[in-house]
Amino acid sequence: MEFTPVATLPHRLTTRGRGVLPGVLLCVAIAAVATAIGRVVPVLGAAIPAVLIGLMIAVVRPPTGRAVEGVGFASRFVLQCAVVLLGAQLSIGAVLQVGARSLPVMLASLAVCLLAAWGIGRALRIDPAIATLIGVGTGICGASAIAAVSPVIRAKSAQIAYAVSTIFLFNILAIVAFPLIGHLLGMSPQAFGLFAGTAVNDTSSVVAAASVYGSAALGFAVVVKLVRTLMIVPISVGLAVLDARRTGAGTTLSPKRALTLVPWFLIGFLVVALINSAGLIPSGAGDVLKQVSVFLVATALAGIGLSTDFVAIRVAGWKPLLLGGILWILVSATTLTTMTLSGYL
Template structure:
């Protein structure tokens, strides 16, 4: 033992401030409680990345595979009680940080490159799809929070938008899982089916790329569909999709305001004056996009950040899968799935109309 350690051990406990000792004990307890859950989430994340490299599973992103793997583990083996703190940490803290890092995948120059018309088509499609989905969800009796998740996932960027939106909507884990599953299903249908429709619709590479980027759910699905139709189509589709990703921040802010009004209307007196905090990660996301637009970030750094972002998003979704109860998913019935299907048809048809007549 070193002399410093010996001296520290010789200090009477009474001379150590009680607050400092209690704080150190709480810190040790917190980390000891978090680590088992993080290890479990990391293991499921590793399984998801490995499965993604297997033929037949490559169509699905690691994030989607992680949700499924987490659900299977939790509903077959059960989630250990001592892992819950780490699972919650992965679901909340890691997801927020990952959403901020998404900003490194976008620059304002990329948005400008598709032109004012392209940006207008993307924005109009996003707004119309979101309003349509929320309205239809209310009409057919889908839970408000679940409808918001489906609307965000369809209109913006799939699973990433769903988890970002849930930070302000605060839906149940089962609702998040349901939304991710339905968005994945119809996004995959779009990825495989839209390129086959190109000859019938008479779209050139530019038009198809804009349509795919404005309507298909996940970034990976957009890239898959876009480049399947040609290099130019793939590049335009990617930029159009990233333009939708840029609109994640204002959409989350809008949902936060909606949640605030809902809270105020449900409460009275002093409680009604309480203002739920606006998510800090939205401002950080915008700041990162601005930084990425003004400063040249080395390609190697961007590549590493993109990988880290995907890993953290995957860990967050694995954590959600671990907390999803399949029996509660069944209790939601088929109405949310029907809502996601109608939203899929709407975004595809509405964006195609704009591309054909205004693109």
């Protein structure tokens, strides 16, 4: 007997491909223009032009119809593929070394962020769920952390939308602001990778900011960011326990559910780094993979710019935005302070 899901897989993949193709092609076109701009103005790279072009199009005429699905696909899956390919630039030993060195800086900024989100959120009388979501989004990894924690604290869709909109705004600002801060402080590529990987909210913005600063910073920033992403698991478990004690009916987070919080692209990144460590990726192929990953980043950022929901940001109100801004500054300041005390600056 033929197994139906396997038999229908080609048809389903074809249907999916047709659904995302218009939006993906739009993002690829923007990425091509952004890459050309980056070659003319190297200091910008392809990342900043890609997201800015996407933003301008979103203001004038946001994507509609069939293009919406492809834009979302580009901003998520294409970016994740780019992160996996970045593993070809590093050995597994370098990944472990960078990850271990970044832990003190990362844990300090995360602790400050979560405590400040609780205290400032109460002072501003922000809904506790929104404050929690903005806190984990700022402290861990943006929308991914918000999505992981939302069912644990039983957040409503409106609360999730407010938090995601707030985080998104500061993601865009970080792409421009962080390279300027890095150059102003004279950071080395490794130091900037640690700074961006720890203090920038979302993976896409970390990759964008680091690629603007230089390819040498990109690998370090991605490793730090992926280690930081793993903090989703203990934080989600802790919030589940606290919610259960508070309400008596908290969501149980089983070990199986906890494992699903580890993003697939983190595993993919480590596998590619392991393959590179074994010498199975020729140097020429590694250079090609690097260029492909940079173009995929520009494609994803075009999708992120096109996905900007200015109405949702306006509806969120000034209090969540103020909280997000304060936390963003606190995380950045804590990261720089810890890096200075640790001898990275």
